[in-house]
Amino acid sequence: MSAVIEFKDINKHYDDSDFSIDNFNLDVEEGDIVTIIGTSGCGKTTVLKMINGLIEPSSGEIFINGSPISNADVVELRRGIGYAIQGTLLFPHLTIRDNIAYVPNLINESNEKIESDVLKWINIVGLDESLLERYPHELSGGQQQRVGIARALAASPKILLMDEPFSAVDEITRNQLQKELKQIHEKTGITILFVTHDIGEALYLGDKVLVMKDGAIEQYDTPRNVLRHPKTEFVDKLLERTKIIDQK
Amino acid sequence: MLKELWMLFSTQSDFFLNLVIQHLEISLIAVILAIIIGLGLGIFIAEYPRNKWILIVVNLIYTIPSIALFGFMIPVTGVGDTSAIIALTIYGLLPMVRNTYTGIKTIDDKIIEAAKGMGSTDRQLLLKIKLPIAFPHIMAAIRNMTVMTIALCGIASFIGAGGLGVAIYRGITTNNITLIVAGSILISILAIAIDLILGYFEKLSDNGANIGKFINIFKNKKVIAAIVIICVIVGGYIAYQENPSNTVHIASKSYTEEYVMGQILKQTIEDKTNLNVDLTEGVAGGSGTIQSGLEKGDFDLYPEYTGVSWMSILKNTGIYQEDSDFHELNQTYNDDYNMSWYNKYGFENSYGIAVTPEVAEKYDLKTYSDLAAVSNQLTFGAESDFFAREDGLDALSKTYGMNFKDTMDLDVSLKYDAINQGQIDVVEIYETDGRLEDTELVELEDDKHFFPSYYAGTIITNQELADHPEIAKALDALTGKITTEDMVHMNYLVDVKGEEPSEVAHNFLVNKGIIGE
Numbered sequence: 001m002s003a004v005i006e007f008k009d010i011n012k013h014y015d016d017s018d019f020s021i022d023n024f025n026l027d028v029e030e031g032d033i034v035t036i037i038g039t040s041g042c043g044k045t046t047v048l049k050m051i052n053g054l055i056e057p058s059s060g061e062i063f064i065n066g067s068p069i070s071n072a073d074v075v076e077l078r079r080g081i082g083y084a085i086q087g088t089l090l091f092p093h094l095t096i097r098d099n100i101a102y103v104p105n106l107i108n109e110s111n112e113k114i115e116s117d118v119l120k121w122i123n124i125v126g127l128d129e130s131l132l133e134r135y136p137h138e139l140s141g142g143q144q145q146r147v148g149i150a151r152a153l154a155a156s157p158k159i160l161l162m163d164e165p166f167s168a169v170d171e172i173t174r175n176q177l178q179k180e181l182k183q184i185h186e187k188t189g190i191t192i193l194f195v196t197h198d199i200g201e202a203l204y205l206g207d208k209v210l211v212m213k214d215g216a217i218e219q220y221d222t223p224r225n226v227l228r229h230p231k232t233e234f235v236d237k238l239l240e241r242t243k244i245i246d247q248k
Numbered sequence: 249m250l251k252e253l254w255m256l257f258s259t260q261s262d263f264f265l266n267l268v269i270q271h272l273e274i275s276l277i278a279v280i281l282a283i284i285i286g287l288g289l290g291i292f293i294a295e296y297p298r299n300k301w302i303l304i305v306v307n308l309i310y311t312i313p314s315i316a317l318f319g320f321m322i323p324v325t326g327v328g329d330t331s332a333i334i335a336l337t338i339y340g341l342l343p344m345v346r347n348t349y350t351g352i353k354t355i356d357d358k359i360i361e362a363a364k365g366m367g368s369t370d371r372q373l374l375l376k377i378k379l380p381i382a383f384p385h386i387m388a389a390i391r392n393m394t395v396m397t398i399a400l401c402g403i404a405s406f407i408g409a410g411g412l413g414v415a416i417y418r419g420i421t422t423n424n425i426t427l428i429v430a431g432s433i434l435i436s437i438l439a440i441a442i443d444l445i446l447g448y449f450e451k452l453s454d455n456g457a458n459i460g461k462f463i464n465i466f467k468n469k470k471v472i473a474a475i476v477i478i479c480v481i482v483g484g485y486i487a488y489q490e491n492p493s494n495t496v497h498i499a500s501k502s503y504t505e506e507y508v509m510g511q512i513l514k515q516t517i518e519d520k521t522n523l524n525v526d527l528t529e530g531v532a533g534g535s536g537t538i539q540s541g542l543e544k545g546d547f548d549l550y551p552e553y554t555g556v557s558w559m560s561i562l563k564n565t566g567i568y569q570e571d572s573d574f575h576e577l578n579q580t581y582n583d584d585y586n587m588s589w590y591n592k593y594g595f596e597n598s599y600g601i602a603v604t605p606e607v608a609e610k611y612d613l614k615t616y617s618d619l620a621a622v623s624n625q626l627t628f629g630a631e632s633d634f635f636a637r638e639d640g641l642d643a644l645s646k647t648y649g650m651n652f653k654d655t656m657d658l659d660v661s662l663k664y665d666a667i668n669q670g671q672i673d674v675v676e677i678y679e680t681d682g683r684l685e686d687t688e689l690v691e692l693e694d695d696k697h698f699f700p701s702y703y704a705g706t707i708i709t710n711q712e713l714a715d716h717p718e719i720a721k722a723l724d725a726l727t728g729k730i731t732t733e734d735m736v737h738m739n740y741l742v743d744v745k746g747e748e749p750s751e752v753a754h755n756f757l758v759n760k761g762i763i764g765e
Contacts, residue, residue: 049365089356089358091359106366
């Protein structure tokens with residue numbers, strides 16, 4: 001197994017905040033879904049945004065497929081990484097078709113290729129093709145999330161970053177979307193980093209779960225091992241809550 | 249009123265159509281410039297917030313009263329359309345800059361981050377995300393600013409620009425209410441029409457769905473081609489219209505006599521030469537403004553009064569007397585400004601003192617000195633500025649030893665009523681005032697030559713005389729041809745009878761045989 005993403009001795013400090021990430025080291029294996037969980041402000045989103053260069057580390061290096069991203073062209077880097085974020089953040093002025101085709105358009109794919117990509121992905125995320133000419137505000141929340149995933153995947157990236165993408169939808173829709181994401185992952189085999197604050201979602205989706213607290217790693221392991229051998233009191237507590245909910 | 253308006257529009261449709269075209273031309277050029285510059289500045293500030301001070305500067309400029317902003321342009325770019333366009337453009341900047349800036353700044357940060365995280369370059373981010381989403385804000389600004397510019401353009405005639413303001417301004421200065429209303433109504437109609445059209449586009453852009461459709465219109469090559477063709481045609485038309493080499497630019501000041509004289513010059517030159525005449529009527533600021541227009545080459549000639557140019561252009565303090573000072577006046581114009589006092593028309597519009605025939609008979613009055621002897625029994629009336637002026641009542645009283653029983657400040661239009669009704673016995677007059685024709689008065693003789701001479705004539709640049717010698721011939725045809733009575737009558741026809749200056753001038757020139765029918 002090879003590490004597709006590697007954080008090496010990452011430090012991040014802010015002038016105007018006490019929050020910091022110190023000596024952060026992490027390997028993400030190719031084809032894994034890694035869910036990242038922790039209290040709010042623990043640095044999980046920061047870790048995600050460092051991968052596509054939206055946040056730069058103060059020191060240390062991140063490697064993707066073995067090459068350091070500080071040497072890479074940031075625009076090229078981002079176009080190779082899918083990015084789906086919290087809420088309904090489709091571009092309001094573009095049709096569903098143009099939303100999905102956003103990245104393929106940026107990289108000037110041929111019209112035929114874009115059209116086939118759009119059709120492929122709208123089908124994969126389980127939406128009707130008739131929605132393609134609609135605008136985002138004409139779709140339900142769940143449909144918008146699906147378009148968000150299709151948009152993130154349209155240029156067939158090898159890595160997909162997701163920042164609480166399902167937080168704005170109701171529970172039934174969320175369960176459906178989780179299932180579908182798993183199916184998409186099985187079909188494509190891409191590497192996914194998925195930030196969530198819902199431990200159930202983290203355990204269900206993750207091949208590995210990364211538990212963070214105050215900018216540091218509490219535990220990084222398979223869901224089974226996290227459940228059976230919580231490494232710290234914090235992880236234990238996090239699980240406690242789910243167990244209580246499960247018993248109910 | 250409605251009937252008069254209808255008459256005015258139907259008899260002078262060419263005049264108004266021309267003003268409407270000029271009005272649209274000036275406003276729309278200013279609007280387009282303001283959109284381009286304002287959009288650029290707005291984007292610049294939004295992308296580089298360090299330059300936010302620009303917004304403060306633009307805001308400050310916006311607080312300058314519009315009339316002052318127009319005034320500031322005169323020393324920089326002279327009088328005429330260019331200054332008006334620049335002033336209107338500057339005025340239109342604020343709404344554009346502010347709305348472009350806020351339109352971009354109020355976009356949800358997360359949308360920007362999503363677009364950035366997906367690999368948009370800064371340029372793609374601006375063109376594909378920020379501007380389209382800010383578009384409703386920008387469209388609202390364009391609509392606002394365009395309506396404002398069309399309305400504001402109404403006062404551009406203040407600095408000699410064309411447009412419907414010319415009608416309003418002429419209405420004010422010749423006491424013609426119908427003309428004022430006509431100009432105002434047309435401006436309102438223009439503004440409302442454009443507001444409705446832009447409102448339609450704004451409504452389209454209001455909803456996210458339609459922005460895309462709207463922008464797609466401009467992706468169509470045919471539409472772009474159509475826009476380019478329209479621009480070329482309009483540009484060509486403007487360029488064709490303004491063929492500078494064979495156009496004479498005449499200016500006139502903003503009162504009845506000058507409107508008439510401007511028309512007389514225009515029609516005579518058009519009749520006697522093959523030149524085109526561009527007449528800028530009612531230039532506010534009077535002699536000083538037109539003089540700087542002549543120096544800059546905006547104007548070539550205008551009708552002026554000897555005494556006025558002696559004092560307000562050459563800044564002489566002594567009283568100007570025609571016989572002794574004209575040679576020096578003309579010489580100074582040639583030496584200092586390379587301009588000539590080319591000719592004089594014959595009439596004089598000086599100040600004078602007049603009494604009713606009854607008073608003249610009762611006291612046997614012929615001269616100012618006669619009047620001085622009985623002044624302590626009489627009431628004197630004049631406009632308020634005659635009491636404040638240096639060559640006004642105080643100096644007059646001193647020269648002749650006058651001491652009136654009482655004095656009264658009166659508006660120009662009320663003076664004649666006051667003396668007819670016996671409220672005043674003595675009145676200060678302009679010798680060519682049209683209202684004199686309706687009033688029986690005896691003008692007294694200024695036996696000590698207190699008032700300066702104000703002979704009317706043409707000031708022309710020597711450059712123009714050299715470029716177009718045929719103008720000299722045309723002007724020669726007017727030399728000494730207009731008597732004071734002629735001028736009184738023409739002013740009377742405009743001020744009292746409500747006739748058009750162009751019509752009055754035409755009839756006069758034809759009757760005198762100066763031009764053909």
